[in-house]
Amino acid sequence: IKGLVLITGTTSGVGLNTLKPLLRFGWEVIAVNRSNKRAIKIAEESLTKEEVKNVHFIEIDLSNLDDVRKGCDEILERFKKPINSLICNAAVYKPRLKRPERSPQGFENSMAVNHFGHFLMINLLMENILSSEREIVLNGKSTLFKPRITVLGTVTANYSELGGRIPIPAPADLGDLSGFKNGFLSPISMANGKKFKPGKAYKDSKLCNMVTVQELSKRYPAEEIIVNSLYPGCVADTKLFRDTPWLFRFLFPIFQKFITRGYVSQRLAGERVAKVATYKEFAKPSVHWSWGNRQKTGRKAFSQKLSKRIIDANTSKKTYDLTKLLVGLD
């Protein structure tokens, strides 16, 4: 049996660039996107005909919880073998909004896509992932593999790093979670129930992604599943920044390449994600893998120290339980 990896958001950037290495390592891939038509066209343009045969496309708009449920049902029905490794990659970042965009369920949209959609997907697929084969065949060789979930985190959600303390518009912080507690519907748009700040809404959603990794690692023993996150580096030229001012889009990659030296190519970022999601050396639970903020050739990945806002047991339990309620799992 060939191993199966599911990844969300493969139409551009990191997700698109994770496909090739996954296929090269010998995996079969389920690519989850909001438009199959676009996802297939883009995959056909960047992969060989042989490679595309090993990619299966599933259409899910992560902003819509009904769509996530429908798509997960389709996954569970269509694939006769369980998923060995799940990668939560898709995201939206809209720092210039004046008012929050709302998901079909009425939630602030970046939290809905980046956190709620993935959270529900993880929970609906968990049993399937846990039941996946421990012995799989990769490139003709039998390999032992523990089920795995990998989530894309970021430096701007980690207050322990300089990049996590940038006050534009504010560092990530879930506060007392009163926004979640009070239902997270209009007029509420932030997890802490305070005024809408679009850039912070993205950072908060990524903080929720990283908090979820910590909490899942507590709820599911490491003997059963490895859950971790990573920061692949600053991939400053992806479409993630499509809604920033053009001058920012022009200057940001230059700044990251020559000043901070944090810049990482989309190709290298994709390779890093594929490795964290499948290589043995990354099979350590609740680790946030990083290659640092200043890229150095040959530097090995390390376990990045995380802020209290991510690892605090009370926050992670509350965030997890409230999210469960909001996505309709309780």
Ligand code: NDP
């Ligand atoms: P891109 O914008 O290039 O890719 C985002 C992907 O998410 C696209 O495939 C997009 O599809 C998909 N997506 C967006 N909304 C939805 C939705 N509602 N349903 C399903 N899929 C959706 O961004 P990156 O490659 O830069 O980002 C990938 C991940 O890496 C994100 O989680 C991001 O937070 C993280 N990251 C990125 C960094 C960077 O510097 N770029 C740094 C650290 C982390 P579509 O084409 O349909 O919009």
